[in-house]
Amino acid sequence: MKKKTGLGRGLGALIRDTAPDNESSDIEQIKSIDIELIYPREDQPRKQFDDETIAELAKSISDHGILQPLLLREVGDKFEIIAGERRYRAAKIAGLKEVPALIKDVKDNIVKEISIIENIQREDLNPIEEALAYEELLSEYNLTQEKLAAKVGKSRSYIANSLRLLGLDDYIKEYLIKGEITSSQGRTLLSIKNPLERKEYLNKLLENKINIREIERRAKKKHTGKVDIFIKDMEERFTEVLATKVKLIPGKKGGKIEISYFSNEDLDRIYEFFKEENYG
Known part of the structure; x- marks a missing residue:
């Protein structure tokens, strides 16, 4: 069984931190909520919902009911889903009129963070959704990878490796989303710098004509020069x-700094960082 370190505590802490000091025990009680009054968040981190697994969950709900309540917050006369959209979708298919839910008074600026962490905790995200979720948390909440790792109960290297997947070609990302290649295979393909070669190796992977070790050996042959320990250390810092991701490209005199960004929001975050350092 896979050990999940810190995730449950992180989600619980987030929810507790947003609750008012005089919160009564009534708020903690599970309530039955009219399913027609519930709606999903527009910026839900999970973008892909597998129809087959939703149908299987609907069958389970029909037979046994919803075993874990949804997490909602009250917005006007309706309820917005913080966590549990898969259960909500399956419950609608199963024909439920009401669903069990915990109602939490959660502030706008923390709802997305809770939703992302809950999805990570339940392992409901595909590798690209997970990487985008980490990128969004880093950008919106101005976190370092180390702080984010502590918040979601992962190692910093795990976060960094997940973010690397965003550097893949879009067509390779689609294979990751569909589960036809693994995150490890995706990262290994990144080591092949030539796009045409990368596509060739992807096809060989899909046809089981090559394995990861062979691709790694091929990539190493392309990079036979000695690694500059100082440059490697500075890249990590x-x-x-x-x-x-930051890459240092040494030259005869000086060199270049290559900074990766994954969205306009991420680019703006990096700009604000330098702006604050110079003028803050």
Whole structure:
């Protein structure tokens, strides 16, 4: 069984931190909520919902009911889903009129964070959704990879490796989303710098004509030069500070710094970081 370190505590802490000091025990009680009054968040981190697994969950709900309540917050006369959209979708298919739910008074600026962490905790995200979720948390909450790792109960290297997947070609990301290649295979393909070669190796992987070790050996042959320990260390330090991939390209005199970004929001976050350092 896979050990999940810290995730449950992180989600619980987030919810507790947003609750008012005089919160009564009534709020903690599970309530039955009219399913027609519930709606999902527009910025839900999970983008892909597998129809087959939703149907299986609907069958289970028909037979046994919903075993884990939804987490909702009251917005006007309706309820917004913080966590549990899969259960909500399956319950609708199963024909339920009401669903069990915990109602929490959660502030706007923390709802998305709770939703993302809950999805990570339940392992409901595909590798690209997970990487985008980490990128969004880093950007919106101005976290370092180390702080994010502590918050979600992962190692910093796990976060960094997940974010690396966003550097893949879009067509390779689709294979990751569909589960036809693994995250490890995706990262290994990144080591092949030539796009045409990368596509060729992807096809060989899909046809089981090559394995990861062979691709790694091929990539190493392309990079036979000695690794500059100072440059490697500085790359890691830049990556930690900027919370994104940084590559140093040494030249005869000086060199270049290549900073990766994954969205306009991420680019704006990096700009604000440098702005604050110079003028803050």
